[in-house]
Amino acid sequence: MNVADRFVQILEEEGIVDVFGIPGEQIMPLYKALSKSSINHVLTRHEQAAAHAADGYYRASGKIGVCISTASPGALNFTMAVATAFKDNIPMLIITGDNELKYRNTDYFQSTPQVNIFKHITRASYNPLNGTEAMYVLRAAIYELKTIPKGPIHINLSKDVLLQEEFNDFDLCYLCEDDLSNLSKAQELINNSQKPLFILGAGAITQKDNIQRIAEKYQIPVTTTFHGKGIIPEDNPLNLGLVGIRSTPRAKYAFENSDCIIALGVKASERTFPEIPENLIHVNINKDVLIGDYPIHGKVEDFLLETRFSKTNWLDEILEIDNRVEIEGLDDDLKPQAAIKRILDKFADNIIASDAGSHTTWTTLLKRSKRPGQLLFSGAMAPMGYGLPAAIGASIATGEKVIVINGDGDVQMNIQELATIRENNLDIVMFILNNSEFGIIRQWQEDFYDMEPYQVKLHNPDFAKLASSYGIDGARVDNIKDLELLLEKDLTGPFVVEVVVESENIPLPE
Structure with a gap:
């Protein structure tokens, strides 16, 4: 068994059932292993499409998307789609082939500094120099994609590394270093609040049932970012609609009048927060995007478990507002x-x-x-x-x-x-x-x-x-x-x- 065979076996063991890509010379050992596996390979016609497909795969299902390409001509076709996933914090596994190690940093045919390129558009870009390192980075990547899903991870595999037959494999376990030190301060803000408001982003999707239960029990209104749409059904009166630059009237009113804004799994871009509210509690597993005076670096699940809420009574005030967004031309023939x-x-x-x-x-x-x-x-x-x-x-x-x-x-x-x-x-x-x-x-x-x-x-x-x-x-x-x-x-x-x-x-x- 070589590295490519074991690599594919680990993907199978981790529950990967579909991958998207195009074969090529430098990644061929991995494709040989795939051909003997249970994994369904979807052949796209362009590598950018393979990475976009892996992106859509995750957004629709919550399952890790995987895309595979050969060296530079294929790998560099990935970059637009990988950057798209990176900007939207979509967890994907990006696998690229490369020339043999001895040709790194040379002008050899189809050699480019792939890792240096991908490190700017991924959460991490790994370049294993032997089979043991390849096993380690794969297990580390899958662990992070499953437990800390905050963006794509890239693994660059040289052809000679894929063909190595002597390597060590091992189980891997490490913990995410959360920072919940602001939790007590956030709890105090919630306790003193009369008009709390949830803002939900894609990072809150896994906790949709808990959030809906809390929102309904305590009558806390909810707004969402574009990527949080549907966490609470948009026909639920608690869901006020989009907040930010495309805000609905109810969401806009609630945002401007809330005395405690609780943003869960929100990236907090300028499209959501043109200005940072003073009363913002921001919870995210990605500490790099945290803003405001109450940043909490950790999982939404842990925050909800540790936080206590009280019944509110300002929803009726919000529901008096007409939430229709007037759009002209809905009955015009060719609009x-x-x-x-x-x-x-x-x-x-x-x-x-x-x-x-x-x-x-x-x-x-x-x-x-x-x-x-x-x-x-x-x-x-x-x-x-x-x-x-x-x-x-x-x-x-x-x-x-x-x-x-x-x-x-x-x-x-x-x-x-x-x-x-x-x-x-x-x-x-x-x-x-x-x-x-x-x-x-x-x-x-x-x-x-x-x-x-x-x-x-x-x-x-x-x-x-x-x-x-x-x-x-x-x-x-x-x-x-x-x-x-x-x-x-x-x-x-x-x-x-x-x-x-x-x-x-x-x-x-x-």
Whole structure:
């Protein structure tokens, strides 16, 4: 048995059942081991898509996403997607192959300083120099991904290390060094509070049942970040909706009037906290993102176990506020928001994968999530080309129908993954909103730079015919009535719908 064989065995033992990637020369020993394993390998057509798929796999299911590439040409194709996961704190295992150790730091064919590149966009980037180190870093990586899930971890494996047959393997155990020293001070703030408010981020998903129980028992209102949507169903009166730059009226009022804001598993970016409140209790396992006067470095679970809450009575005050977010054009024939509203109404209980662009704004404003992982999109990096491969990962992870809402610009960044969808016969229904432009860029050019649209017009293919060339059925609609008629059918993927829409500006945050 060599390192590659044992490496794959450990993945199996740790419950990894699916991986995404593309084989290549330097990673071939690992692929030989994979070919004899029980792990399902999903062959994508581009490495960026493999990493986005691993990202969507985790967001939809909470299971570790794994992606694999060969050396530099493959590994560097990962970087955009890995950076996307890093910015959104998505735990993924990134495995790259490399040339033999003797060629490190040389100009040898396909050699680049891969670890130095990945260390800036991962929680850790490991470069084992022998088989024993490879075993150690794999076990350490999986332990951290499972217990301290705060971002992707990279392991770079030289071909000669993978082929080594003499190595030591061992169990690994170490503890996360929490800092709960501010807990008593936070408890005092909670005790003196009359108007507490929860803000929930993705780091609170695993505690959704506990949080809902506490919120309902003590009538504590809840707001969420984009990635916390659905931790408490958005049709629950306690859930006031999004907070931050896209805040709902109730969430905005509660945030401005709360005397104790409890942020659980929130990254605390400028999109959520343009200014840091003085009464903020911030709980996160990632100490690097903690802000405010009451930072608590630890697990949300531990904080909830150690904290005592009291019944509040300010929810009725908040519920008097009309929480409707007015969106114009929902009944206009060719408006993108009108099309998206009808798509979301039809697929209200399905996983929705969005991308980057004006359609993402409409989707996030209109989507109501009943559980975590129902809306997948990249928040902090927002690369074009995310939606389609993320949907692949979500479909593989859950076995559920996944709906993709794409723009005509971003879908063409990774449209080759239609082949992956067809090959795996995934139940993915993709809606491409075609306005023949990069809409947000055109809006910025006109509104902020006082210029005529420049290099934003797109001469697009017939997307339904393009889908057909991949062996996927498709349709094209150019008005709301025809879209409604199509949505009355039982659409089963793989299926592509091109929806012709007109140019439309998105509402900018206040």
